[in-house]
Amino acid sequence: MLFDTALIALLVVDKDGKITTANTEALTLFGYQKDELIGQKVEILMPQQLQTQHTAHREAYFLQPTKRKMGSGLDLFGRHRDGRLFAVDISLAPLDHDNQGNILVSIIDISDITESRRREAEYTLKLEKSNHELERSNQELNNFAYVASHDLKAPLRGIIQLASWIAEDLQDNIDEDTSKHLNLMKNRAARLEKLLDDLLAYSRIGRMHGEFKQINITATLYNLFELLAPPPGFTLTCDDNLPEIVTLSVPLEQIFRNLINNAIKHHDRDQGHIHIHAKPTENGYQFIIEDDGPGIPLDQHERVFRIFQTLKPRDEVEGSGMGLAIIKKILDYYNSNIMIESDGQRGTRMIFTWPDEKTLRSLLDE
Numbered sequence: 001m002l003f004d005t006a007l008i009a010l011l012v013v014d015k016d017g018k019i020t021t022a023n024t025e026a027l028t029l030f031g032y033q034k035d036e037l038i039g040q041k042v043e044i045l046m047p048q049q050l051q052t053q054h055t056a057h058r059e060a061y062f063l064q065p066t067k068r069k070m071g072s073g074l075d076l077f078g079r080h081r082d083g084r085l086f087a088v089d090i091s092l093a094p095l096d097h098d099n100q101g102n103i104l105v106s107i108i109d110i111s112d113i114t115e116s117r118r119r120e121a122e123y124t125l126k127l128e129k130s131n132h133e134l135e136r137s138n139q140e141l142n143n144f145a146y147v148a149s150h151d152l153k154a155p156l157r158g159i160i161q162l163a164s165w166i167a168e169d170l171q172d173n174i175d176e177d178t179s180k181h182l183n184l185m186k187n188r189a190a191r192l193e194k195l196l197d198d199l200l201a202y203s204r205i206g207r208m209h210g211e212f213k214q215i216n217i218t219a220t221l222y223n224l225f226e227l228l229a230p231p232p233g234f235t236l237t238c239d240d241n242l243p244e245i246v247t248l249s250v251p252l253e254q255i256f257r258n259l260i261n262n263a264i265k266h267h268d269r270d271q272g273h274i275h276i277h278a279k280p281t282e283n284g285y286q287f288i289i290e291d292d293g294p295g296i297p298l299d300q301h302e303r304v305f306r307i308f309q310t311l312k313p314r315d316e317v318e319g320s321g322m323g324l325a326i327i328k329k330i331l332d333y334y335n336s337n338i339m340i341e342s343d344g345q346r347g348t349r350m351i352f353t354w355p356d357e358k359t360l361r362s363l364l365d366e
Contacts (some may be wrong), residue, residue, distance in 0.1 A: 007025060010023045012095065012104055018040065020036070024261075029107065031080045031148045031340065042105070071090070091145035122176070153196055159189045160193075182183065201326055205333055212357065218238045227257075258323040259350050289349070291348055295345050
């Protein structure tokens with residue numbers, strides 16, 4: 001009773017290879033009536049091209065029958081009555097309770113699983129191809145950025161130098177408009193040079209990590225603030241609990257430098273204050289850079305992280321529009337994030353996460 005109601009296909013095969021019993025599931029799976037299948041050689045259920053060679057394998061098995069999978073490591077197929085082939089998984093087991101040398105053959109239709117594996121293999125192949133194309137495109141983009149930034153710098157410096165020579169040649173004979181135009185030309189050429197520097201920095205993210213160093217965050221922040229040479233009315237304060245950590249100092253310092261510089265550069269008053277504090281997270285730290293500047297409108301919180309984006313015309317505020325884009329790309333590379341808190345009226349909080357040493361080394365496979 002249990003044999004016939006089993007949910008997998010079961011056959012009993014004698015030592016001559018003939019099918020002596022088949023349950024309902026086996027009949028359904030292969031499309032036979034019971035009287036059509038009983039007494040047939042088991043090879044009838046196999047692909048025709050394998051039937052002859054299987055006879056020898058079957059006879060060898062009956063010499064030393066053991067409980068095992070059939071065709072371990074091979075793709076096996078059953079043959080339906082209509083000739084259709086389908087993937088199967090087959091197990092063999094001697095029937096110890098009889099003295100006839102019969103074996104029990106259990107068969108599972110795995111065609112759905114096999115098809116799923118085929119689709120998965122195709123998807124993996126396509127994904128590998130896409131990754132290869134993406135790597136190639138990224139490499140070409142990086143090469144372009146590197147070459148462009150270097151090849152374009154020489155004529156830009158020439159333009160700046162030429163403007164200076166013109167101003168020197170004219171000296172006291174230069175009128176106000178001409179002087180203004182020359183200064184504007186020099187400023188825009190210098191801005192383009194800065195843009196090329198930032199473009200090169202953007203293309204290098206992820207290729208040069210620098211070394212792990214122990215840094216005192218408080219001392220680092222005050223040094224960066226001093227190097228940025230802010231106007232006299234600007235101050236920086238840091239919480240007393242800022243950590244001293246072992247980390248990749250180069251990318252982290254670049255993030256702090258860009259954020260502090262933005263807070264100074266985009267301030268709308270002669271006096272401004274920047275406050276920095278931090279708190280530990282599960283796998284690192286959260287840093288908050290808070291300023292009392294004009295704020296960032298809510299509808300601009302995502303846009304400002306895009307490349308070449310500025311909130312004001314570049315003639316009003318010098319910049320390449322890449323500072324926050326560089327920060328975003330660095331943080332994305334190290335599985336970190338950044339967000340803005342600002343009502344667009346007064347003050348901005350730039351909040352970003354940074355991994356601890358263990359997490360960073362894991363990301364870099366060190």
